[in-house]
Amino acid sequence: KGILTGEDIWCQGFSEPDHGSDLGSAQCRAVRDGDEYVINGSKIWTTMGNYAKYMILLARTNPNTDRKYDGLSFFLSPMKVPGIDPKPIRKLTGEYGFTQTYFNDARIPASCLMGEEGKGWQLAMQTLQYERGAEAGAAGGLSMVRIAFEDMIEMLQGKQRDGSEVLQDPVVRDELMQLLIEDKAISIGEKRAHIGALNNDFRMALPLSTKLRWTEHARRMRLAAVRLQGAGGSLYVQDSQAIQGGFWQRAYMQSFSATIGGGTSQVQANIVAEHVLGLPK
Incomplete structure (x- = not known):
């Protein structure tokens, strides 16, 4: 309901400063610690990140896999927790629509994990199908x-x-x-x-x-x-x-x-x- 009413703003934590289009090389780390994951790294171009209540976050839970896509996990992460710091980025147009979001030992509940650990790539690709407009014209930002x-x-x-x-x-x-x-x-x-x-x-x-x-x-x-x-x-x-x-x-x-x-x-x-x-x- 909060999404439909606009009360709950969400942002997307996919791209990183050194890994934009090469999303499979994302390095933001998520390490399991009991009932929590500890997140370190940063995401960039997180639209409205400084206002968001939640983030769909793609983070690396296993750095030692044969395929780089296999060690990524998909989280629905809260934004208002200690250690998560979104910094606005000034655009060419003079506006501030994007942020770079920094994670410094940020702890999120393990229940935020969607699907299986290390299987987040498939979920991310399904999400991007909607963003790119491939599924019933569902989304597309400017378009x-x-x-x-x-x-x-x-x-x-x-x-x-x-x-x-x-x-x-x-x-x-x-x-x-x-x-x-x-x-x-x-x-x-x-x-x-x-x-x-x-x-x-x-x-x-x-x-x-x-x-x-x-x-x-x-x-x-x-x-x-x-x-x-x-x-x-x-x-x-x-x-x-x-x-x-x-x-x-x-x-x-x-x-x-x-x-x-x-x-x-x-x-x-x-x-x-x-x-x-x-x-x-």
């Missing part, structure tokens, strides 16, 4: 709040460049049409993904690739919106002369987070290559 292509066209209406309206430039119109085609293709692809008969050739191809295609498209669209403002594109949100208060400049900088969080674009491309096309690692 859940779409800035429509039409919003950009409305912003550019009447804007001048070299003495004429920017939207009348044939080169600009061609660029915008390419973006619009891609935008519509992604939207139609999401609908197609829910029709089994249309996905027999490459099963799960559309759900697994949507995160990659949408986040990269969103980044390019926002870049175009800033660039087509001309000199005004160099202004930012604090500048009174910025178009729409610098909304598009901020949106462009923010768009990079979606190409990283939940698996970088390079990682997503590898996932599609291996799990859809059957290519070797």
Whole structure:
């Protein structure tokens, strides 16, 4: 109930300063001590970590395994315990949305362990399926709040460049049409993904690739919106002369987070290559 009402804020403890996309190499340690686990290490990019009541935590309980994925365990850890210290990180946009969370002999109940000790990798991958939008479009952060292509066209209406309206430039119109085609293709692809008969050739191809295609498209669209403002594109949100208060400049900088969080674009491309096309690692 607390999750649904927003009373209980959760954060994700997966990535580490030296182990982001290579999540299997995570080194944050969890050592069993009676009815508790003692946690040492740090996690980074823990969104809202300084407000969170709980964390889904992936920590290494066994450092001596043949496969690096086998020594990881999955915990539902409380955040308000001694030894857990989330430090806010200032983003490129000037905001503080992420934290680096430090664990210094932090003790959490052994009952926080989900599943079997050392079997946390499977749970983490299932969780990431939802984050990446592969399961019924369940989650996806930035991709859940779409800035429509039409919003950009409305912003550019009447804007001048070299003495004429920017939207009348044939080169600009061609660029915008390419973006619009891609935008519509992604939207139609999401609908197609829910029709089994249309996905027999490459099963799960559309759900697994949507995160990659949408986040990269969103980044390019926002870049175009800033660039087509001309000199005004160099202004930012604090500048009174910025178009729409610098909304598009901020949106462009923010768009990079979606190409990283939940698996970088390079990682997503590898996932599609291996799990859809059957290519070797």
